[in-house]
Amino acid sequence: MKLIFTKSNLLKGVGIVLKAVPTRTTMSILECILIDATANEIKFTANDMELGIETKIEGDIVEKGKIAIDAKIFSEIVRKLPDNDITIETDSNYNAIITCEKSMFNISGKAGDDFSYIPMIEKSKCITIPQFYLKEVINQTIFSIAANDNNKMMTGELFEVRDNELKVVALDGHRIAIRTIKLDGKADDIKVVVPGKTLNEISKILSNDVDAIVNIYFTNNHILFEFDNTIVVSRLIEGEYFKINQMLSSDYETKIFVNKKEFLNCIDRATLLIKENDKKPIIINVTDGSLELKVNSAIGSLNENIDISKEGKDIMIGFNPKFLIDALRVIEDEEISIYLVNSKAPCFIKDKEEKYIYLILPVNFNA
Amino acid sequence: MKLIFTKSNLLKGVGIVLKAVPTRTTMSILECILIDATANEIKFTANDMELGIETKIEGDIVEKGKIAIDAKIFSEIVRKLPDNDITIETDSNYNAIITCEKSMFNISGKAGDDFSYIPMIEKSKCITIPQFYLKEVINQTIFSIAANDNNKMMTGELFEVRDNELKVVALDGHRIAIRTIKLDGKADDIKVVVPGKTLNEISKILSNDVDAIVNIYFTNNHILFEFDNTIVVSRLIEGEYFKINQMLSSDYETKIFVNKKEFLNCIDRATLLIKENDKKPIIINVTDGSLELKVNSAIGSLNENIDISKEGKDIMIGFNPKFLIDALRVIEDEEISIYLVNSKAPCFIKDKEEKYIYLILPVNFNA
Numbered sequence: 001m002k003l004i005f006t007k008s009n010l011l012k013g014v015g016i017v018l019k020a021v022p023t024r025t026t027m028s029i030l031e032c033i034l035i036d037a038t039a040n041e042i043k044f045t046a047n048d049m050e051l052g053i054e055t056k057i058e059g060d061i062v063e064k065g066k067i068a069i070d071a072k073i074f075s076e077i078v079r080k081l082p083d084n085d086i087t088i089e090t091d092s093n094y095n096a097i098i099t100c101e102k103s104m105f106n107i108s109g110k111a112g113d114d115f116s117y118i119p120m121i122e123k124s125k126c127i128t129i130p131q132f133y134l135k136e137v138i139n140q141t142i143f144s145i146a147a148n149d150n151n152k153m154m155t156g157e158l159f160e161v162r163d164n165e166l167k168v169v170a171l172d173g174h175r176i177a178i179r180t181i182k183l184d185g186k187a188d189d190i191k192v193v194v195p196g197k198t199l200n201e202i203s204k205i206l207s208n209d210v211d212a213i214v215n216i217y218f219t220n221n222h223i224l225f226e227f228d229n230t231i232v233v234s235r236l237i238e239g240e241y242f243k244i245n246q247m248l249s250s251d252y253e254t255k256i257f258v259n260k261k262e263f264l265n266c267i268d269r270a271t272l273l274i275k276e277n278d279k280k281p282i283i284i285n286v287t288d289g290s291l292e293l294k295v296n297s298a299i300g301s302l303n304e305n306i307d308i309s310k311e312g313k314d315i316m317i318g319f320n321p322k323f324l325i326d327a328l329r330v331i332e333d334e335e336i337s338i339y340l341v342n343s344k345a346p347c348f349i350k351d352k353e354e355k356y357i358y359l360i361l362p363v364n365f366n367a
Numbered sequence: 368m369k370l371i372f373t374k375s376n377l378l379k380g381v382g383i384v385l386k387a388v389p390t391r392t393t394m395s396i397l398e399c400i401l402i403d404a405t406a407n408e409i410k411f412t413a414n415d416m417e418l419g420i421e422t423k424i425e426g427d428i429v430e431k432g433k434i435a436i437d438a439k440i441f442s443e444i445v446r447k448l449p450d451n452d453i454t455i456e457t458d459s460n461y462n463a464i465i466t467c468e469k470s471m472f473n474i475s476g477k478a479g480d481d482f483s484y485i486p487m488i489e490k491s492k493c494i495t496i497p498q499f500y501l502k503e504v505i506n507q508t509i510f511s512i513a514a515n516d517n518n519k520m521m522t523g524e525l526f527e528v529r530d531n532e533l534k535v536v537a538l539d540g541h542r543i544a545i546r547t548i549k550l551d552g553k554a555d556d557i558k559v560v561v562p563g564k565t566l567n568e569i570s571k572i573l574s575n576d577v578d579a580i581v582n583i584y585f586t587n588n589h590i591l592f593e594f595d596n597t598i599v600v601s602r603l604i605e606g607e608y609f610k611i612n613q614m615l616s617s618d619y620e621t622k623i624f625v626n627k628k629e630f631l632n633c634i635d636r637a638t639l640l641i642k643e644n645d646k647k648p649i650i651i652n653v654t655d656g657s658l659e660l661k662v663n664s665a666i667g668s669l670n671e672n673i674d675i676s677k678e679g680k681d682i683m684i685g686f687n688p689k690f691l692i693d694a695l696r697v698i699e700d701e702e703i704s705i706y707l708v709n710s711k712a713p714c715f716i717k718d719k720e721e722k723y724i725y726l727i728l729p730v731n732f733n734a
Contacts, residue, residue, distance in 0.1 A: 073639065073666055080636045103636060107667035269447045269470060272440065299440055300474035 001065025002089045003037055005057065007078065007100070010086055013044050013057035014075045016230055019201040020046040020053040021071040032068035034115040035088065037061050045118060046071060051198050052118030053205075056229040063089075066112030069096050077105050118233045121224040123217045125188045127161055129181060131214045131227055135206040137168050137179045138199045140330040140356070144170035144177035145196040156237040157199055158244075159216075159223070161190040169244055170196075175323050176244060176359040190218050193241050198223075198234035205230065247359065252339035252348070254312040256286060260336045264328040266293050266304050267321045273297045274321065281318035281363045286310060286340070295321075317343045318365030327358035368432025368457045370404055372424065374450050374467070380411050380424035381442045383597055386568040387413040387420040388438040399435035401482040402455065404428050412485060413438060418565050419485030420572075423596040430456075433479035436463050444472050485600045488591040490584045492555045494528055496548060498581045498594055502573040504535050504546045505566045507697040507723070511537035511544035512563040523604040524566055525611075526583075526590070528557040536611055537563075542690050543611060543726040557585050560608050565590075565601035572597065614726065619706035619715070621679040623653060627703045630658075631695040633671050634688045637662045640669055641688065648685035648730045653677060653707070662688075684710045685732030694725035 017033055025031060025048070034045040042061065045054045067090045074096075078086065081100040089097045090109065098105040138157075146154035151173075158169040166181045202225055206214065214227040225232040267282060273295050274280045285292040291306045317340060327349055328336070339348040343362060350357040384400055392398060392415070401412040409428065412421045434457045441463075445453065448467040456464045457476065465472040505524075513521035518540075525536040533548045569592055573581065581594035592599040634649060640662050641647045652659040658673045684707060694716055695703075706715040710729060717724040 076639045077636070080632070080639060082632070102673070103633070103669065103671040105636075105640075105667060105669050265447070265449070266470070269444070269472075272443050272447060273472075300472060302470065302472050304470040306469070 001035075001037055001067060002062035002087065003035070003042060003059050004062060004085055004087050005059040007081060007083050007086055009058050010078050013055050014071075014078055016055045016205050017044045017046040017053045018071055018075055019205055020048055020051045020232075022048040029068060029110060029114050029116075031070055031072065032110060032115065033071040033074060034066065034068045034112055034117075036066040036112060037064055038066050039064075045115070047116050047118050049116065050195065050235050051201060052233045053201075054118055054231050054233075065090060067094060067096055067109045068112050068115045069107060069109040073107060074098075077107070118231070119222065121217055121222050121233055122219055123224070125190055125218040127166060127183055127187045127190075127216050128185075128213055129166065129183065129216070130210045131206040131212045132208050132210045133181055134214055134216075134225075135203050135208070137166075137181060138203040140179050141168050141170040141177040142196060142199055142203070143326045143330075144172055144175050146172040152237055153193060153239055153241060155197075156193040156195050158241045159190065159192050159194055159218075161187050169241070171242060171244070174320070174361050175327075176247065176357070177327065178244070178354075178357040178359075180355055191241070192218055192223060193237040193239070194223055195234060195237055198232070202232050205232075247346075248348075248357065249341075252312065252341055254286060254310065254315045254340040256291065256338040256340070257309040257335055258291060258306060258338065260328055260331060260334055262306050263291075263336075264325065266306055267324050267328070269304070270295045270302050271321050271325070273299045273302055275299070279320075279363070281365045282321045282324075283316065283318050283365050285314075285316045287314045315340050315343065317347070318363045319347075319360060320363055323360045327360065331356060331358075368402070368404055368434060368455070369429035370402070370409060370426050370455045371429060372426040372453050372455070374445065374448060374453055376425050377445050377453055380422050381438070381445055383422045383572050384411045384413040384420045385438055385442055386572055387415055387418045387599075389415040396435060396477060396481050396483075398437055398439065399477060399482065400438040400441060401433065401435045401479055401484075403433040403479060405431055405433050412482070414483050414485050416483065417562065417602050418568060419600045420568075421485055421598050421600075432457060434461060434463055434476045435479050435482045436474055436476040440474060441465075444474070485598070486589065488584055488589050488600055489586055490591070492557055492585045494533060494550055494554045494557075494583050495552075495580055496533065496550065496583070497577045498573040498579045499575050499577045500548055501581055501583075501592075502570050502575070504533075504548060505570040507546050508535050508537040508544040509563060509566055509570070510693045510697075511539055511542050513539040519604055520560060520606055520608060522564075523560040523562050525608045526557065526559050526561055526585075528554050536608070538609060538611070541687070541728050542694070543614065543724070544694065545611070545721075545724040545726075547722055558608070559585055559590060560604040560606070561590055562601060562604055565599070569599050572599075614713075615715075615724065616708075619679065619708055621653060621677065621682045621707040623658065623705040623707070624676040624702055625658060625673060625705065627695055627698060627701055629673050630703075631692065633660050633673055634691050634695070636671070637669050638688050638692070640664045640666045642666070646687075646730070648732045649688045649691075650683065650685050650732050652681075652683045654681045682707050682710065684714070685730045686714075686727060687730055690727045694727065698723060698725075 036043045042057045042059050086100045094109045096107045096109045160167045164183045168179045170177045217224040270282045283294045291308045293304045295302050346359045346361050403410045409424045409426050453467045461476045463474045463476045527534045531550045535546045537544045584591040637649045647664050650661045658675045660671045662669050713726045
């Protein structure tokens, strides 16, 4: 095999497939990128058996062939080579000779036949959205998935298509994040749970361009994202997702309108007094026209007032500040509405059209 | 005590003295900043008993007094407060109440009397240089001090004044870095060893402005840096520094002229193949007009040629690539001269006027 690339094309392609290379594995073939130029195009593939990425790269095929080479060292070499044409050549012992200007690296590779290709996916059920929207909707919900594996279902996100809307849901037992996107055209009903890791990785390679689109295909066991010259295939999490509708409610006793930035900065300051692993809540006291935020810890105390508008009853309620900060950071609205029932019931931050809903459970506090 | 500051003045002052606050200590008073407004000016002081920093801050003194408060939490609070006037008030129990707009922090402090002021230094022997030069000369040598405490003298830098020149020397047993600055006016002869930690911290608060100057005062046990509204006092390392003159030599068998950036990038690529703690050297083979760099490790091999000019014998020599990279990164010259004797003798990278000299010991290799 002998291929010639520009550095920028090579760098971009390696960067994309690298997202599917596991950081720790006992199977050294999984740490490899497959370079496949057996046909008239050059494809790079990485596959950790859960998540697979394949991307086509522009380059000259001087001699056809394929090889699997260590992804990490290959990507580091490409990054540090001069900005010029890079040639990759293999010999019969699966050594890869990478040359650029007067620099020549020699790295041992593996036979391409040992590599697991990503599975073929039937392209029947499909939705199409701008890449930027998918990226956004992931970033606006992913922090609400569970960090540990105790409940597998909580490590994924629900992707539900109904009535030409895509609803994305993440929850970890303390909070729920929901985002809804209107779809163009008619789509089949779909309900799958996508691993959080897949979504994290794909959000890093999606474009910020609203005109670039991504096709998403669904089967019973897999989801496939197709965009630019790249396809990403991931297994789904099997089983029934949580019934979230029964956790949502539109009843409330208190409704607050508050400036998002002011509220966020105030909570952010409060966290200074709360050490990690310290379960200290912040206490929010809502009266007519005013929200008072209080925290009292071994380090010191903070009292701060924010001007608000209020409908309904006065209320005092405690929260884990991190959960409020996570939600407020990804809301674009300058003014937000918060709906409260009592100090034991979840609070809702949502807009009128319910394009976003953030549910956060309160915590106990000593008044 | 009651003081009013602008946020930016307060932030700047705290940032400066914070450099003398130890990260780990058993004496909680050392973790504090002393705010002293007993006279008609406001001074902030931090002192870890080796290194002390005092800076004057602009602000309104509504009521005189002093207090010591935890440096880390105080700096974090100031940083997160709104960009407006910040008031610091103390009560009789040494609580500090920090208010800004509608935000009010309450932090417990300590009596200022428990705090150790920085020592008074006799201002007799003095040199004056631009702050930027001092900052540069530190950054261009500090990487050559020893990382561990096995030999205390190697953890500091020699500051030697003679013939109206300041010479700064750092060495760790494998390499030496020397920088020389011409001084304006006449200066006394001086020879002291300054702790590396002091130099690291002071380089962070010195200005990049060549018009801003720093006065450096020397006594037998201390060094004092005076600049802007700040003084930095540090203990010296006691004892006789290494006799470096007998390690330097101007004899050579081979002299190379090479483009610094090309050489640096080439060595940088070679490090990809050398894992940390792996003592693999890079091998440099110098012949007429060409420098060949080779490395051969478990990961793979690299061969690269660089065009050079050469005087004298051919030579093959091995180096720890990190030592070459450290020196090359801080040399401003585009073309550099390297002087070699044989594969066992140190190499010298230096300019004609010897404003800089970098000595690096070679390592053994299997050809």
